[in-house]
Amino acid sequence: MxxxxxxxxxxxxxxxxxxxxxxxxxxxxxxxxxxxxxxxxxxxxxxxxxxxxxxxxxxxxxxxxxxxxxxxxxxxxxxxxxxxxxxxxxxxxxxxxxxxxxxxxxxxxxxxxxxxxxxxxxxxxxxxxxxxxxxxxxxxxxxxxxxxxxxxxxxxxxxxxxxxxxxxxxxxxxxxxxxxxxxxxxxxxxxxxxxxxxxxxxLRGEIPEILERHTQYLDCIYEQVQALIETRGSERELSRITIERCGESSIPLDGLVRQLHQGNLIKIYRELKAQQLAGAD
Missing domain, CATH: 3.60.15.10 (Ribonuclease Z/Hydroxyacylglutathione hydrolase-like)
Structure with missing residues (x-):
């Protein structure tokens, strides 16, 4: 510790x-x-x-x-x-x-x-x-x-x-x-x-840029997953949406952020697919 x-x-x-x-x-x-x-x-x-x-x-x-x-x-x-x-x-x-x-x-x-x-x-x-x-x-x-x-x-x-x-x-x-x-x-x-x-x-000097980057990341992954679904891409194809593509680094937390990123993508994908199916009904 x-x-x-x-x-x-x-x-x-x-x-x-x-x-x-x-x-x-x-x-x-x-x-x-x-x-x-x-x-x-x-x-x-x-x-x-x-x-x-x-x-x-x-x-x-x-x-x-x-x-x-x-x-x-x-x-x-x-x-x-x-x-x-x-x-x-x-x-x-x-x-x-x-x-x-x-x-x-x-x-x-x-x-x-x-x-x-x-x-x-x-x-x-x-x-x-x-x-x-x-x-x-x-x-x-x-x-x-x-x-x-x-x-x-x-x-x-x-x-x-x-x-x-x-x-x-x-x-x-x-x-x-x-x-x-x-x-x-x-x-x-x-x-x-x-x-x-x-x-x-x-620290104070880096906080605004980091928070803005995080917000842009949240927008980016939504847009990327939405685009994948519109082209009838499968959940397995989420791996193509890299963390770097959305402006973040894969290095922090000894690389654990890559797993977190995949979890985020899967959550969005399943939510959007559920909405799509509900709309079809």
Whole structure:
């Protein structure tokens, strides 16, 4: 696990075991706020130990940016904390989180110690959070998933975006149009830094160009898949639509973005084919 200090009291933890997923901690005189908790106990525990050493008053709040396993499986390391998330995050974890965890444990023995702890404090649109000398604005940022949220640190203008911003937009669990609106909203925030859900921290000078490129990518893949369907192309032919053709790189996340790209294409293809069949009826 890699640890990075971005200000006097803010630390970012990046997994070396899974897709460069990030988690963060904001330390205040009254306790810590933890943002996401990593998937694997080996790293989640190391992170929790570091935070507890640095925070004499413990961890007051854990915030989950969305329900995916790589962001919530370490929640149980903070029994003293109140866990915050979107209303849908809690609902989805209660609905099928335990079943998904059991499947994951069968496939990945390293997850055996994990206990699922869903958020207990939930909200729908926005929520303020104040602790010590810090004020945070929690906001709904859907698209990657329906329950996605971000946290804006007032003053410092640092946004913890969850997977609303990552090296490649990914919406297989969510909705492309919602993600486009979310990227526009983030652009309008004019933040200094974005802590992505995966990968490197984005700096002020690069943020507008990256968000614009992501938006263009979302438009491009839709247009490319639509054109394929109009020529009666099959789902297997989606491989011809490369990530580079739509302006993104295949290098980030050790090449994992190529799989994410294919997932996006398949989702669009199947949605458009379903609409086509419905129209035929």
């Amino acid at each position: 890699r640890r990075e200090r971005v200000s006097e009291d803010i630390f970012i933890f990046t997994s070396e075991l899974y897709a460069q997923v990030t988690a963060s901690a904001i330390l205040t005189p009254e306790g810590a706020i933890v943002i996401d908790t990593l998937p694997f106990p080996a790293e989640s525990g190391e992170m929790a130990e570091f935070i507890h050493r640095r925070s004499p008053h413990g961890v007051r709040f854990v915030v989950n940016t969305h329900f995916h396993a790589d962001h919530v499986y370490g929640n149980y390391f903070y029994p003293e904390a109140e866990i915050i998330g979107h209303r849908r995050c809690r609902e989805m974890l209660l609905e099928f989180g335990e079943q998904q965890l059991e499947t994951a444990k069968n496939e990945t023995p390293g997850l055996e110690p994990v206990r699922l702890v869903p958020p207990e404090i939930v909200f729908a649109n926005e929520m303020g959070l104040h602790l010590g000398n810090r004020s945070l604005r929690l906001m709904h940022l859907p698209g990657h998933t329906p329950d996605g949220i971000g946290l804006l640190v007032e003053g410092d203008k640092i946004l913890f975006s969850g997977d609303a911003v990552m090296p490649l937009p990914y919406f297989v669990w969510g909705d492309r149009d919602s993600l486009k609106r979310t990227l526009k909203r983030i652009q309008d925030l004019a933040v200094e830094n974005i802590v992505q859900g995966h990968g490197e921290i984005l």
